[in-house]
Amino acid sequence: MTESLNTELLNVEVRGTTGIITLNRPKALNSLNGEMIHGIYTALRAWEANDAITQVIVRSSSKHFCSGGDVKYAREGVLAGKAEEISAFFAEEYEMNNYIANYPKPYIALVSGVDMGGGMGISALGSHLVVHKDAFASMPEMNIGYITDVGQSWKLQHLPARPSLALGKFLGLTGYRMTADDMLALGLASHKVESFEGLVEKLIDEGVTALDALALPADESGLARWYEQIEEVFAGSWAEIEGRLDAAGEFGAKVRELTAQASPSALVAAAELFHANATQDLAGSLDNERVLGELMRGEPDFAEGVRAVLVDKDQAPSFAPQPSPEKYREVLK
Numbered sequence: 001m002t003e004s005l006n007t008e009l010l011n012v013e014v015r016g017t018t019g020i021i022t023l024n025r026p027k028a029l030n031s032l033n034g035e036m037i038h039g040i041y042t043a044l045r046a047w048e049a050n051d052a053i054t055q056v057i058v059r060s061s062s063k064h065f066c067s068g069g070d071v072k073y074a075r076e077g078v079l080a081g082k083a084e085e086i087s088a089f090f091a092e093e094y095e096m097n098n099y100i101a102n103y104p105k106p107y108i109a110l111v112s113g114v115d116m117g118g119g120m121g122i123s124a125l126g127s128h129l130v131v132h133k134d135a136f137a138s139m140p141e142m143n144i145g146y147i148t149d150v151g152q153s154w155k156l157q158h159l160p161a162r163p164s165l166a167l168g169k170f171l172g173l174t175g176y177r178m179t180a181d182d183m184l185a186l187g188l189a190s191h192k193v194e195s196f197e198g199l200v201e202k203l204i205d206e207g208v209t210a211l212d213a214l215a216l217p218a219d220e221s222g223l224a225r226w227y228e229q230i231e232e233v234f235a236g237s238w239a240e241i242e243g244r245l246d247a248a249g250e251f252g253a254k255v256r257e258l259t260a261q262a263s264p265s266a267l268v269a270a271a272e273l274f275h276a277n278a279t280q281d282l283a284g285s286l287d288n289e290r291v292l293g294e295l296m297r298g299e300p301d302f303a304e305g306v307r308a309v310l311v312d313k314d315q316a317p318s319f320a321p322q323p324s325p326e327k328y329r330e331v332l333k
Contacts, residue, residue, distance in 0.1 A: 010039045011061070017054040018204045019047040022061050029067035030060055032118045034089050040122065041096040048104060055106040057203060058122060059196075065109075065135070068117025069093060071144060075306040078297050087294055090149075093118065094286040097151045101125040101282055106208045110196055111135045111189075121150025124188055125282075128208060131180040131189045132196060133216060140175035142262035144309050145301030145319065147270045147292055148172035154277045154285035160187030166234035167227070169274045173238070173267055174258035178223065185221035192216045226251055237325055238271040261315065263301040264322035272325050276332035284333065291331050 006012070011022040021040055023030040040058075047053040060066065069090075077086040100107060100122060107126035115123055115137040123129050124137070131137075139148050139156070147153070157168025162185075170176065183189035191211045193199065202210040229251040233244045245252035259267065273292055277285035296302055301319050308317035 007035065007039060009033070010036050012039060012043045014053065016204050017052060019043060019053045019056045020200065021056070021058045023066060024061040026062035029064050029114055030119070031067050031070045032093070033070040033073055037093050037096060041092065041099065044099065044103065053105065055108065055207060057108045057110065057200060059110040059200070060112065064113030065111040065115045065123065066119025067114050068119055071146070071306050072310050074297065075303050079303055083298065086297065090293055091290055093121065093150065094290050097121040097125055098283050098286055101151065103127070108203065108208060110199065112196060116140060118150050120152050124155055125151055128191070128211065129189045130191045130193060130211060131183055133180050133192055133194060135180050136177045137183060137188070138175050138177045139172050142173060142175055142259065142266045142270065143305060145263035145266050145299065145305030146296055147266060147273055147289065149289040149293055151282055151286055153270070153273045153289055154280065154282050157274060157278060162186050164231065165274060165278050166231045169234045169271060170230045172270055172274060174255055176223070176258060181219045182221045182223045184218040185224060192218065238267045241271065261317070263305055263317070263319045265299060265301050265320055266296065268323055268325050269296060269328040272328045272332060288332050292328060295328070295331055
């Protein structure tokens with residue numbers, strides 16, 4: 001018996017004892033708007049309370065999983081003076097992220113193509129992150145004048161196979177694109193597969209144990225060659241990190257390349273966020289993200305960064321000079 005509830009952007013259905021959420025906004029690379037976030041959160045809560053549902057699958061109807069939250073909508077709202085409405089949008093998203101991390105049933109995200117920003121919030125925090133061999137994940141918020149959010153300012157420094165504040169800062173501040181093998185090496189992904197063809201049916205029939213038989217072995221992680229330098233360079237504030245780059249050779253040059261289009265304010269703020277969240281749990285970290293996010297959305301760099309990357313797409317933002325970190329530290333706990 002199949003029960004389904006369909007909207008234009010989200011398909012929510014039950015097949016057997018499996019709840020399935022399919023993101024269906026391919027032209028926007030499944031960027032999450034308020035309707036989608038609310039729909040996902042509502043379905044998950046209903047299924048938690050339903051003893052007949054034993055597991056949840058989240059997937060995409062297209063090649064790419066999710067490019068992030070709908071920051072174009074957020075920018076438009078901020079510019080229109082609707083800051084409270086936009087804050088409510090982010091608050092529900094972060095509440096959902098925390099809920100996913102504590103979900104009592106297997107939560108299986110099937111990730112192919114792009115997994116960025118808000119997509120990480122609905123994939124990396126669940127119990128099972130299954131990546132297609134060609135998938136990549138990234139938190140590129142620095143380029144739009146924003147901060148590492150959706151719980152990733154906590155998750156990226158608490159990766160199961162390599163917990164490290166310095167590594168978390170590197171991944172968040174540079175927006176480094178993690179390959180499927182990087183994600184496996186870090187324990188961010190639980191399984192890598194050749195294809196998703198027939199996988200949902202196997203999961204419905206066999207449960208999460210089906211993944212072990214299909215999983216590909218891990219290949220070499222390209223990120224691993226930089227672990228030592230990451231620990232040496234990514235200590236302290238952004239100003240301290242930046243001061244070490246010239247002496248860091250090829251690695252320093254790579255960091256400069258990755259941050260060339262980044263907002264200086266976002267780099268400073270995100271470094272402070274990672275530090276603050278080193279002593280927080282996920283819920284406290286999400287609250288820090290919420291409060292700091294409100295501050296960042298009120299600064300000119302957010303509207304300018306989204307304009308340059310996603311609206312006009314000229315990739316030529318005019319960002320404010322690098323600030324001191326005090327104003328960001330003041331709002332963090």
